[in-house]
Amino acid sequence: GAVVSQHPSWVICKSGTSVKIECRSLDFQATTMFWYRQFPKQSLMLMATSNEGSKATYEQGVEKDKFLINHASLTLSTLTVTSAHPEDSSFYICSARDLETQRNMQYFGPGTRLTVL
Amino acid sequence: QKEVEQDPGPLSVPEGAIVSLNCTYSNSAFQYFMWYRQYSRKGPELLMYTYSSGNKEDGRFTAQVDKSSKYISLFIRDSQPSDSATYLCAMTPDTNAGKSTFGDGTTLTVKP
Numbered sequence: 001g002a003v004v005s006q007h008p009s010w011v012i013c014k015s016g017t018s019v020k021i022e023c024r025s026l027d028f029q030a031t032t033m034f035w036y037r038q039f040p041k042q043s044l045m046l047m048a049t050s051n052e053g054s055k056a057t058y059e060q061g062v063e064k065d066k067f068l069i070n071h072a073s074l075t076l077s078t079l080t081v082t083s084a085h086p087e088d089s090s091f092y093i094c095s096a097r098d099l100e101t102q103r104n105m106q107y108f109g110p111g112t113r114l115t116v117l
Numbered sequence: 118q119k120e121v122e123q124d125p126g127p128l129s130v131p132e133g134a135i136v137s138l139n140c141t142y143s144n145s146a147f148q149y150f151m152w153y154r155q156y157s158r159k160g161p162e163l164l165m166y167t168y169s170s171g172n173k174e175d176g177r178f179t180a181q182v183d184k185s186s187k188y189i190s191l192f193i194r195d196s197q198p199s200d201s202a203t204y205l206c207a208m209t210p211d212t213n214a215g216k217s218t219f220g221d222g223t224t225l226t227v228k229p
Contacts, residue, residue: 006160034216041224043205043222044219049216091158093160093161108161109160110159110160111160
């Protein structure tokens with residue numbers, strides 16, 4: 001149980017294009033989803049927290065207009081990197097939590113590696 | 118000072134060794150304590166989950182929480198090369214809006 005998937009697993013795009021990453025909870029309803037980015041050999045950096053049906057809460061320093069997050073259903077959240085640039089190249093990981101049944105545990109997706117040329 | 122400090126490593130041990138991974142924290146509101154394992158280029162995988170103080174054992178893994186000292190540990194017995202990964206501790210306060218605070222991770226290599 002508690003499986004989270006991400007799609008795509010890797011993506012290469014040209015500078016200036018937008019990229020959408022999907023995060024799905026496959027066997028539970030995720031009341032909350034989190035988006036992280038991780039640079040090589042560094043720790044997870046929380047970008048934003050999204051609750052189903054409401055606007056995402058962004059961490060300080062994260063541009064909300066650049067990283068658009070939508071959590072339209074209890075099993076799906078999307079992260080869109082708009083007008084991507086090479087400095088946005090990173091490993092993006094989502095996690096999901098069902099507060100009712102899982103309390104404060106988070107289950108992570110496998111990650112999406114984004115390379116912007 | 119960070120809320121969660123994790124021994125940075127890297128840690129290299131021979132196969133079969135007992136491994137001890139540790140984190141300290143400063144926020145007394147933390148009630149939930151987790152250990153995640155992350156293989157290279159993969160998402161973190163939840164290994165152990167403990168509520169409040171005490172010990173929890175699962176196979177070769179034992180998680181310990183000492184809230185009085187604000188110190189948590191993960192022990193791995195009979196370590197295997199497949200245990201080679203980065204281990205992250207994480208903690209959450211007991212609130213509905215609680216988000217986890219992660220340590221920076223300790224990279225473990227178990228040599229055959």
